[in-house]
Amino acid sequence: MAVRVFGVNLIKTNRNLLQNACKTPATTFGHTAVAQLATEVTVQASPAAVQKQKVSKAMRAYLKRANEHDEFMKTQHLEFQIGKRHLANMMGADAETFTQEDINEAISYLFPSGLYDPKARPAMKSPEEVFPARKAAEFDETGRPFHSMFYTGKPNFFQLLHDIVEETRKLADLEERMLRRGNKPDENQKLEMSGFQLLPKDQLELVLVESIADIEYSNFTNSMDRLIASPYAYKSKAFIERFLKPLLDQSKQLEVPKPKIDEQGRQFITTYECLRKTARADVTIRLPGTGKISINGKDISYFEDENCREQLLFPLQFSEMLGKVDVEANVEGGGPSGQAGAIRWGIAMSLRSFVDQEMIESMRLAGLLTRDYRRRERKKFGQEGARRKYTWKKR
Amino acid sequence: MKMIRNRLAVQLQRHVLQMSMSTNAAAAAAPAEGAAISEFRTAVTNPGEHSALQVAKFYTIPAEQKKQIFAGGGLPKQYEQQIKTFTEACLMVRNPALEVLEYIKKADLSKPVVRYLLYGENGTGKTLTMAHVLHYGALNDFLLVHVPWAPNWMKRPKEASNAAGQEGMIDLPFDAAAWLVHFKGQNSKLLQRLELKTSKEYVWSKRESTPAGSTLLELVEHGIARIKYASETTAALISELKLLSTAGKCKVMVAIDGYNAFFHPVTRIFSDNKQRVTPDKITLTHPFLNITRYDWTNGVCILSVDKIAMTEGHMDSYMPRYLLGTEGFEHLDPFVPIHVENYSDKEFHSYISYYLDRHWINKTPQGFEEQLKFMSNKNPYALMQLVRAL
Secondary structure, rough: OOOOOOOHHHHHHHHHHHHOOOHHHHHHHHHHHHHOOOOOOOOOOOOOHHHHOOHHHHHHHHHHHHHHHHHHHHHHHHHHHHHHHHHHHHOOOOOOOOHHHHHHHHHHHHHOOOOOOOHHHOOOOOHHHHHOOOOOOOOOOOOOOOOHHHHHHOHHHHHHHHHHHHHHHHHHHHHHHHHHHOOOOOOOOOOOOOEEEEOHHHHHHHHOOOOHHHHHHHHHHHHHHHHHHHHHHHHHHHHHHHEEEEOOOHHHHHOOOOEEEEOOOOOOEEEEEEEEEOOOEEEEEEEOOOEEEEOEEHHHHHHEEEEEEEHHHHHHHHHOOOOOOEEEEEOOOOOOOOOOHHHHHHHHHHHHOOOHHHHHHHHOOOOOOOOOOOOOOOOOOOOOOOOOOOOOOOO | OOHHHHHHHHHHHHHHHHHHHHHHHHHHHHHHHHOOOOOOEEEOOOHOOHHHHHHHOOOEEEEEEEHHHHOOOOOOOOHHHHHHHOOOEEEEHHHHHHHHHHHHHOOOOOOEEEEEEOOOOOOOOHHHHHHHHHHHHHHEEEEEEEEOOOOOHOOOOOOOEOOOOOOOOOOOOOHHHHHHHHHHHHHHHHHHHOOOOOOEEOOOOOOOOOOOEEEEEHHHHHHHHHHHHHHHHHHHHHHHHHHHHHHHEEEEEEEEEOOHHHOOOOOOOOOOOOEEOHHHHHOOHHHHHHOOOOEEEEEEEEEEHHHHHOOOEEEEEEOHHHHHHHHHHHHOOOOEEEEEEEEEEEHHHHHHHHHOOOOOOOOOOHHHHHHHHHHHOHHHHHHHHHHHOO
């Protein structure tokens, strides 16, 4: 919520000053109710000097809309609270401590849905999430815009560009002065950009509450790059960091489970839910082993195809664990290649517990730890298959 | 294109290799028998002398003996090709064959015949085990009654016609004649030496007959010449063999590969009324069922049951009880089952060394043996298929 609007800050700062000054006028605008809900959309108060002037038509229309929106949000919010309490009662939980996660769980339990797209499934979220944030008034009651760049149509964006350039200039000046004094930038404080990236376009749009074009986004990235390239970029670290997003090392994020010990004193790891196409498998790896394979009680002759056997071979050979571990797998559903793929993924995931971090990273890069989400593509009517068309014949 | 060119290059290379090997064959053969014997080879070429010492080692079947025994089949086609490529007929000494040989050597032949039944998964070496035993039989004056692959008769006969004498029976004249040729090829020397005579007169038609006291060779040659009577000749020959061996005049080794084909529910042969016939309606079935009974002496039976002798829907298990069915199992009971398994580690390593020695495997990246072991599951046939491309 804090990121919503830049322009609002102006009004907010004004609010405290002016609340004492004017208590008479704005009651007609449903002022008190708004104050509780604080959806910040309405103009809470306006300067006393302005009060006397005539309220412009645009402002009046805006205030009407804003009021309606506030009312709407208020009822939505109430309904959400009531719904949440009901849901908590139904689930036998405490309504006060019922979180959004609990809500999601309850909804998927009460309204099980087989719809493929998660967005199409039933959901209950707070109205702030469902209804996108709106910009607050960008002009005062006389119709004068607050923002000097109001007439660009995207004041926040151009303000941002303006700020970036200002920062860049400041740094250039600093560099110049430092050069003259014979100082050099501090190497230790150098801005570390590896592991970070600029906000992607859609996230920047959320921050700005404005939609921007591709070329505008590239303008943003170019000017940011210029700013970051400056040797004194660390001086405006706080500013730059507002528009950075950390890149995470994926395999560091995935937590590697600790192996358990079985009754023979061997380490083992079981990976459940190994999926590929429509095959489901669970795979157990035991260390130390002799390279024994058991798939649904059979050895590797369970797979007759050479390529399916190769699928199982690959993770073991890649991590140099061939002949050192035993593999047990239960697999059902799907065909041979799907089952082999599921087991391969299971083997690779389980092997993480028995190899070092470096090997895990190279396994990830080899694509062994990536789940293969491809599914069979449906046949289309009017076509021979998913993509292939019927033979075209002139007549 | 590039792949094709590569493959061509490899083929050329192999071809050149073969040429050079064949020219050196005589030179190479001499040291193989003498001093320079690799650890995976054995110089003992007589199967009778094989023992646990030679397990997992290769012995070479001399060319003329191979020609005598396996000219009409008996080695799998792909193994035959491999033999041709390697310019030597090498067999690995393996435990199942040694087990059978041990039993045969110790058996009292005056007792009713013992039936040994080889069984095991696809491609584990049942046929080659049988080949090993056949080699022993040929060297030890056994008359060989060898059916290289019985299902051929039920699945792809050359020609089927109604039997003349018996109502509702089907004759496979060409297949019977081919078998007689095979029999003659394997045993002609021994037959000439033993001079076995028929016990009674066989009348084929008004004008043709084989008088009592004529040699078995004459009987066989008649069958080959008069293809129409080949099936009956086969039956006559086999009943004569039973009589003669019971009388102690000869020893007989029966070896039938894919024996369970005789008990398969149906064949691919159609009768006159367009119905599939059962194997017992085929005249060729009966003599071979007859000779696998235990009502005669002075012989041994080595049979094998195989999944691929069956057709779709009957291939769930490799166990004899399943493959033979009730009828076949009761026919054979009691028998000595011999399980033919995949390679042991030692055998596997030995085979890899052999392939390396023959330059059949050219690419040897680190750990290739382990990978092959994993991929083939130490199954001989799977291994053979896998190393083709290496």
